[in-house]
Amino acid sequence: MEDPQTLNATGADENVPCNPDVADSEAWRLKIFEYYKTNQPSKIKMVNSKMMEKWAGKYDVLYQNLIKKYGPLGKPLPVSSLAPGGGGKKSIGDFKDSIVKLVAKAVPEHLPERNVGVVKAKAEVQANGLETSTFTVCSRVRPILPHELEQEGGENFAVVVPGQRIDPTPSKPYTEEMLACTPKVGITGKPKVETSRFEFDYAFGPDSTNSDIYKLTTEPLVERCLNGQCGVIFAYGQTGSGKTHTMNGIMDELCESDIFKEGSEVDFTYLEMLGADIKDCLATDPKAKPVAIGEALDGRILTRNVSVHPCADSSALKALVSRAKSLRATAATEKNAASSRAHGIGIISCKDVETGVTGKLYVIDLAGSESAKDSKKHDSKRMAETKQINLSLSNLKECIRARTMASEPGMGGIHVPYRRNKLTLLIKDVFEIGCPRICSTVVMTNVSPLASDVAHSCNTLKYSGPLRVAVGKGKGNLQKDEEDPANWTVQEAEARITDAFGSEVGDVKAFVGGLSGVQLCSLPEKDYLVRGGNEVGKKVYLWMWALISDAKTRRRRDDGTIITKEDEEKERLELIRQKEEKAALWAEREKHLRKEF
Numbered sequence: 083m084e085d086p087q088t089l090n091a092t093g094a095d096e097n098v099p100c101n102p103d104v105a106d107s108e109a110w111r112l113k114i115f116e117y118y119k120t121n122q123p124s125k126i127k128m129v130n131s132k133m134m135e136k137w138a139g140k141y142d143v144l145y146q147n148l149i150k151k152y153g154p155l156g157k158p159l160p161v162s163s164l165a166p167g168g169g170g171k172k173s174i175g176d177f178k179d180s181i182v183k184l185v186a187k188a189v190p191e192h193l194p195e196r197n198v199g200v201v202k203a204k205a206e207v208q209a210n211g212l213e214t215s216t217f218t219v220c221s222r223v224r225p226i227l228p229h230e231l232e233q234e235g236g237e238n239f240a241v242v243v244p245g246q247r248i249d250p251t252p253s254k255p256y257t258e259e260m261l262a263c264t265p266k267v268g269i270t271g272k273p274k275v276e277t278s279r280f281e282f283d284y285a286f287g288p289d290s291t292n293s294d295i296y297k298l299t300t301e302p303l304v305e306r307c308l309n310g311q312c313g314v315i316f317a318y319g320q321t322g323s324g325k326t327h328t329m330n331g332i333m334d335e336l337c338e339s340d341i342f343k344e345g346s347e348v349d350f351t352y353l354e355m356l357g358a359d360i361k362d363c364l365a366t367d368p369k370a371k372p373v374a375i376g377e378a379l380d381g382r383i384l385t386r387n388v389s390v391h392p393c394a395d396s397s398a399l400k401a402l403v404s405r406a407k408s409l410r411a412t413a414a415t416e417k418n419a420a421s422s423r424a425h426g427i428g429i430i431s432c433k434d435v436e437t438g439v440t441g442k443l444y445v446i447d448l449a450g451s452e453s454a455k456d457s458k459k460h461d462s463k464r465m466a467e468t469k470q471i472n473l474s475l476s477n478l479k480e481c482i483r484a485r486t487m488a489s490e491p492g493m494g495g496i497h498v499p500y501r502r503n504k505l506t507l508l509i510k511d512v513f514e515i516g517c518p519r520i521c522s523t524v525v526m527t528n529v530s531p532l533a534s535d536v537a538h539s540c541n542t543l544k545y546s547g548p549l550r551v552a553v554g555k556g557k558g559n560l561q562k563d564e565e566d567p568a569n570w571t572v573q574e575a576e577a578r579i580t581d582a583f584g585s586e587v588g589d590v591k592a593f594v595g596g597l598s599g600v601q602l603c604s605l606p607e608k609d610y611l612v613r614g615g616n617e618v619g620k621k622v623y624l625w626m627w628a629l630i631s632d633a634k635t636r637r638r639r640d641d642g643t644i645i646t647k648e649d650e651e652k653e654r655l656e657l658i659r660q661k662e663e664k665a666a667l668w669a670e671r672e673k674h675l676r677k678e679f
């Protein structure tokens with residue numbers, strides 16, 4: 083066999099034998115092996131039987147391609163000229179037009195009508211008393227920005243796009259896809275895209291406006307808030323992916339919403355949180371003490387040194403929102419021209435003046451997640467900030483994952499670590515299993531459309547998609563717990579209190595005051611004392627809490643049915659019987675053994 087060096091091709095088009103002496107596969111294998119060893123040693127593993135089979139009869143073409151891609155034998159091209167993803171002399175940016183066409187092919191032409199009720203449908207599962215916390219997980223890809231469009235060359239073109247609306251199945255009644263088309267340049271030097279599909283409740287494209295998004299995702303949360311419950315929407319994603327744009331847009335829409343209704347009082351608070359440091363953005367006293375968030379013995383979340391701003395009407399709320407936005411923007415530019423380095427938390431409270439029941443709506447603009455590449459140039463202070471941000475984001479994801487897992491039938495005993503972080507502690511109701519105050523949470527995953535960000539976008543989408551629990555999938559088949567006060571209607575609450583306390587409470591209708599069980603659960607002790615007097619009010623309050631804590635520790639079978647006290651007693655007696663039977667058997671055996679020896 084001829085020495086491969088003597089067949090040395092010094093240029094892409096030279097000396098490559100079309101019908102070479104070394105025509106047999108083994109000789110070509112050695113030749114290609116030598117080539118990789120010299121020009122691309124890190125890929126030497128690729129010379130294997132699979133490759134040889136694939137290129138059988140076309141080894142000369144393969145060799146030509148290698149020369150084009152990695153340079154003539156012995157003169158490898160510098161690494162910097164190789165495109166990411168395995169390209170040759172040309173980079174991904176050089177194939178912009180072809181890749182844009184390939185991405186366009188992946189986009190469906192006609193989409194069926196959109197289902198506009200996903201958040202509400204999930205709320206109905208809650209309304210049955212079957213689930214206390216539901217998650218709707220959406221994604222939004224922002225448009226390419228004018229300055230990005232103006233950039234010549236590079237990877238400033240869109241590869242993340244909304245895809246199909248998926249046909250419904252019982253476990254996935256409504257699903258939309260987000261596609262991430264990762265551009266690559268193949269060994270033949272041709273561009274291609276690898277399409278990854280991610281499923282969400284809603285996938286919003288660059289044409290969707292904040293107002294569209296508000297209607298589908300946040301309007302139902304306003305209803306929650308007005309009913310004394312809890313709604314949370316937060317934006318999560320890479321720095322510069324559009325979180326602040328989305329959450330600010332949602333707050334603007336909220337100012338114009340139905341949140342102002344007769345008989346309710348609206349308050350607004352805006353906090354900024356970085357690790358354990360919490361700042362009240364709307365504090366009027368410059369010497370205000372640091373904000374503190376903690377948990378009371380009875381499980382309520384208490385905040386200290388937080389300014390609460392009453393809003394008489396929409397223009398008062400607008401003024402506060404725009405002050406919070408501008409303060410947040412100033413803080414961001416002081417530190418970094420582009421980035422919010424802390425979580426921004428807007429809290430709207432709606433108090434029913436008659437009943438005192440307060441609903442809450444949280445609009446949370448999370449600090450941007452950063453990859454190692456993004457934070458390479460940070461100084462030590464910025465690195466410490468990044469660490470804090472990444473820690474709290476990972477805790478938040480862990481809590482959502484654990485809470486959604488706890489919604490799967492048969493998944494008992496799951497720990498949700500919401501106390502590890504002030505952000506998750508603040509929105510504890512979302513994570514507490516069996517929390518009497520029901521919560522609807524919307525997770526908005528923001529991604530950049532750019533080819534240069536596609537790896538980060540894929541990671542973000544890959545992580546957030548599975549957090550979604552399909553409507554009715556969760557514990558949809560759970561047996562309703564009739565003993566849990568959170569499930570009582572107004573009439574049931576009246577009947578239960580009458581059964582337990584008879585005439586002791588006096589006028590039971592006045593005591594219950596038209597509140598449902600879940601509303602009664604969220605009343606503080608002092609309200610019970612006002613309703614029933616110090617002695618009886620306290621008795622009813624303690625009785626309610628005993629029922630609530632029993633409901634929280636109630637055991638269930640895998641099929642979702644409740645294990646009642648009687649069932650537990652039967653189980654206990656059966657265990658005793660089995661133990662006694664075993665003991666008797668052993669006693670009998672021992673008797674026989676004694677006889678034998």
Ligand SMILES: Nc1ncnc2c1ncn2[C@@H]1O[C@H](COP(=O)(O)OP(=O)(O)OP(=O)(O)O)[C@@H](O)[C@H]1O
Pocket residue numbers: 223224225227288319320321322323324325326327328420421422423448449450451528
């Ligand atoms: N849907 C959109 N339409 C138009 N412009 C958008 C959209 N989304 C984002 N932008 C623009 O993109 C830029 C970055 O967005 P934004 O500041 O919201 O990102 P971010 O994710 O909050 O970043 P960071 O985490 O660094 O704060 C802004 O100039 C914003 O106006």
